[in-house]
Amino acid sequence: MDSLLAAIRAAAAEELSRGLPLLSLRQYPWGVGPYLFRDSAELGELRIEPLYPVGKALLSLVRARALPVAVVARPCEVRQLVEMAKRQQVQPADVRILTFSCDSAQAQVCRCEEPGTTSLGWPELVVIGEESAQPAAAAIALPEDPAERRRFWAAQFAKCIKCYGCRNVCPMCFCEHCELEDPLWVERGKLLPGLPMFHLIRAMHMSARCTACRQCEAACPAHIPLTALYDALRQEVGSLLGYRPGASLAQRPPLSLSLREAPMQTGRH
Amino acid sequence: MLDFHCVRTVCPYCGAGCHLLLEVLDGKLVGTLPCKEDPVSDGKLCAKGWNAWRYVEHPERLRTPLLRRGSVLEPVTWQEALEFLAAKLWGIREEHGPQAIGFFASAKCTNEENYLIQKLARAVMGTNNVDHCARL
Numbered sequence: 001m002d003s004l005l006a007a008i009r010a011a012a013a014e015e016l017s018r019g020l021p022l023l024s025l026r027q028y029p030w031g032v033g034p035y036l037f038r039d040s041a042e043l044g045e046l047r048i049e050p051l052y053p054v055g056k057a058l059l060s061l062v063r064a065r066a067l068p069v070a071v072v073a074r075p076c077e078v079r080q081l082v083e084m085a086k087r088q089q090v091q092p093a094d095v096r097i098l099t100f101s102c103d104s105a106q107a108q109v110c111r112c113e114e115p116g117t118t119s120l121g122w123p124e125l126v127v128i129g130e131e132s133a134q135p136a137a138a139a140i141a142l143p144e145d146p147a148e149r150r151r152f153w154a155a156q157f158a159k160c161i162k163c164y165g166c167r168n169v170c171p172m173c174f175c176e177h178c179e180l181e182d183p184l185w186v187e188r189g190k191l192l193p194g195l196p197m198f199h200l201i202r203a204m205h206m207s208a209r210c211t212a213c214r215q216c217e218a219a220c221p222a223h224i225p226l227t228a229l230y231d232a233l234r235q236e237v238g239s240l241l242g243y244r245p246g247a248s249l250a251q252r253p254p255l256s257l258s259l260r261e262a263p264m265q266t267g268r269h
Numbered sequence: 270m271l272d273f274h275c276v277r278t279v280c281p282y283c284g285a286g287c288h289l290l291l292e293v294l295d296g297k298l299v300g301t302l303p304c305k306e307d308p309v310s311d312g313k314l315c316a317k318g319w320n321a322w323r324y325v326e327h328p329e330r331l332r333t334p335l336l337r338r339g340s341v342l343e344p345v346t347w348q349e350a351l352e353f354l355a356a357k358l359w360g361i362r363e364e365h366g367p368q369a370i371g372f373f374a375s376a377k378c379t380n381e382e383n384y385l386i387q388k389l390a391r392a393v394m395g396t397n398n399v400d401h402c403a404r405l
Contacts (some may be wrong), residue, residue, distance in 0.1 A: 021271065031306040033275035033290045050305040050312075057273065060292060060299050066271040163316045169302070219303055221313040 004100060004129045008072060009043045011098050011128050015070040016040045020096060023061065024072035025052055036061065036069075048072065048100075051110075053215045055080045055171030059089060067094040074102055075117050076110070079211035079246020080171045082120050086253055089174050096124040104134040110214050111138045111227075121249035138212060138231045153229075157196040159222035162186075166202065166216035166226055172209040179205070199229065207233035208255045211246045271295055277304060282317040284376035284403065289314060291322055298322050362394060371398035 008024075015022050016037060026035035027045040034057040037043060055077050061069055073081065078099050084090045099117050107115035115133035119125055143149045167173045167180055180186050185197045192198055203226075210230040217227050237243050241254040275290040287310035292300040301322045305312040324330055334350035335342040345353075361369055372390040374383045387399045 023273070026274075028275065028277070030277040031304065033277070033302070033304075034273070034292070035275065036271065036273035052302060052305065056300075056302070057292065060294055061271070061273060064271060064294055064299075066273070066294075161315060163314065163319060165303070165314055165319060168319050218305075219313055221315060 005046070005048065007128045008048065008098065008100060009046050011126055012037065012043050012046060012070070012072065013040045015096065015098070016043070020068060020070045021066070022070040022072065022098075023054060023058055025049070025054070036066075046072070048074075051213075051215070051218075053077075053169055053171050053213070055084065056169065058095070059084070059171065059174055062090050062094075067091075068096065069094065070096040070098060072098045072100075074213075075099060075114060076112065076211045076213040076246075077171070078117070078120060078122070078125070079114075080213065082122065082246045082249050083172060083209050083211065083253070084174070085249060087174075092123050092249065096126070097122055098126045098128060100128045101131045101133050103132055104136075107133045107136040110212070111136050111140070112212065113138050114212075120246065138227075140225055140228050142228060153196070156224045157192055157199050159224055160192050160198065161222055162191060162198065163221060165219040165221065169215045169219040170206075171213070171215070172206070172211070175205075199224075199226070202226075203229045203233055206230040207237045208241075208243055208253045209245055210234055275302070280314070280318045280321050281377050282321055285309060287314060287318050289318055289321065298325055358394065367395035368398065370394055370396050371400065372396070373400055373402060375402045377402075 012022050012024065017040065022037040024035065024037060025032050025047045026037070026042070027047050028035070032047050032050060032052070034052050034054060037046065051074070054071060054073055058069070058071055058081070061067070071081075078097055081090060081095060081097065085092050101117050102110070102112065102115040104115070106112070112133075113135050115135055116131045117127045119127075143152050164180065167178065179201050180198060185201055207230070210227070212227060212231065212234070214227055217225065220226060234245065237254065243251065243254045271294070273292070273294050275292055277288055277290055280287045280289050288304035288307035289310075290302040290304055291298055292302065301314075301319060303310060303312045303314045303318070310318070333344045334347055336345045336350060336353060358370060372386055372394075374386045378386075383401075390396055390399045
């Protein structure tokens with residue numbers, strides 16, 4: 001870990017010397033959080049843990065037109081950048097990626113099937129360190145019987161306090177209009193009704209976007225295993241449509257239309 | 270040159286006191302994140318915590334005390350507001366006694382601030398009428 005961190009700092013110093021600011025995590029006096037490095041003297045404070053959604057911070061920089069920029073990104077975050085680029089959130093030419101393989105312990109924590117790095121067709125991507133991780137299984141144990149499984153999810157959704165934390169923390173949730181704030185689907189001021197539209201809409205929208213960074217699950221105060229749902233949908237999209245989120249910059253997303261872009265006949269739109 | 274950094278703070282909304290990170294871009298708040306190193310929140314926030322940063326630059330945020338004169342709320346200085354308040358409280362105390370006054374503290378304040386308000390109630394005004402917004 002120490003040698004990996006040293007290698008990342010060395011690579012980061014190179015980016016700074018080329019005049020590129022670098023987005024990563026920093027050890028502040030109060031703890032770790034996202035930070036835009038511009039001074040190589042501060043790189044001793046560069047950290048890669050705990051896992052904060054770097055892609056989320058990158059979108060703030062993109063909106064402020066603070067480009068070009070270099071970013072230290074884990075493999076799941078690189079895949080997020082790939083999906084963002086396909087949806088016109090970032091231009092690949094504007095973002096230079098420094099990436100590294102997560103280790104096996106981290107892969108276990110994240111239930112990560114793809115902890116290793118790949119180039120994915122990103123124009124400027126630097127791989128640091130060695131590929132050391134053993135992939136972990138994404139699946140969690142769910143009831144086999146459909147009726148039982150339905151009861152399981154109903155109980156999970158009933159715990160939701162509608163904090164919107166899953167949506168807020170997600171680097172892939174960048175839509176200007178969020179269907180989860182549309183009273184047509186999600187009633188304001190009320191907790192979730194029996195029909196779990198909130199979670200199913202989000203799951204649907206994640207099906208060709210989610211790269212399993214697990215930030216939403218970590219942020220969920222109700223401990224709902226959200227990504228078990230997204231993992232299942234991603235698998236369906238993979239087997240039915242041959243699409244894996246973040247796998248390649250060239251491949252077009254199969255579900256790129258939102259309901260807003262293709263309005264349903266509800267009488268409201 | 271653009272600056273982007275985070276500031277760790279405590280959510281002002283309730284007594285749980287979850288830590289959160291404020292994302293600052295060129296001196297402006299642009300967002301918030303749960304604090305993953307905070308043992309209280311365990312890196313999670315509720316709906317209030319996620320939105321606590323939004324009032325900081327809200328156009329309807331009160332930035333000065335307002336004093337009602339007739340039917341109009343007029344902006345006044347803190348000095349003027351506190352003098353008005355102190356005179357009113359002393360007047361009520363003299364006319365009706367300390368039991369006519371109650372003090373309501375807040376979960377949004379620190380322990381120390383809540384200590385101070387009960388001290389003001391008991392030692393200065395002479396009343397035990399102290400309560401808290403969590404019971405309202």
